[in-house]
Amino acid sequence: MRTQVLSILVENTSGVLSHVSGLFSRRGYNIDSFSAGVTADPRFTRMTIVTSGDELVLEQIRKQLAKLEDVVSIKVLKSDASVTRELMLVKIHAVATDRQSVLTITEIFHGKVVDVTHDSMVLEVTGHTEKLDSFLDMLADYEILELARTGLTGLSRGSQDIVMIE
Numbered sequence: 001m002r003t004q005v006l007s008i009l010v011e012n013t014s015g016v017l018s019h020v021s022g023l024f025s026r027r028g029y030n031i032d033s034f035s036a037g038v039t040a041d042p043r044f045t046r047m048t049i050v051t052s053g054d055e056l057v058l059e060q061i062r063k064q065l066a067k068l069e070d071v072v073s074i075k076v077l078k079s080d081a082s083v084t085r086e087l088m089l090v091k092i093h094a095v096a097t098d099r100q101s102v103l104t105i106t107e108i109f110h111g112k113v114v115d116v117t118h119d120s121m122v123l124e125v126t127g128h129t130e131k132l133d134s135f136l137d138m139l140a141d142y143e144i145l146e147l148a149r150t151g152l153t154g155l156s157r158g159s160q161d162i163v164m165i166e
Helices: 016-027 055-067 096-108 129-138
Strands: 002-011 031-038 044-053 071-076 082-093 112-116 120-127 144-149 153-156
Touching (some): 002 016, 002 055, 016 055, 044 055, 055 071, 096 120, 096 129, 120 129, 129 144
Antiparallel strands (some): 002 071, 082 144, 082 153
């Protein structure tokens, strides 16, 4: 089984998310991670979908996505030819005596503290999925109260495969 990251440019219309997710659910394909947002051109949205399967399944996913009316382009983001990131917010139980060690761990991972209360801290870290997983491992001594991850988002490197739309 192999993991594949797809960058899909779609028309920014109502129902497009339903069409894409429906394709996956109807065929029994899994979405490991999903993120979407409007591009610099408000007519279009970029979706980043991480999915997995054998080569035949992954090819079928690409072909089925290409058939959708709202899909403008599909790119496979290969790790050596793309930049990908994920954002994670973690709320941990931390009293005053814990805060310095939490700050040290957060600084090592180039994260930041975005909220502090008398008994908790909210930390923000961005980077590769493996980096975020390692950060969570380092927080094993602390009680995680809440956790939110955006899912992977990314772009291909360079300008050779840019889709220009008039």
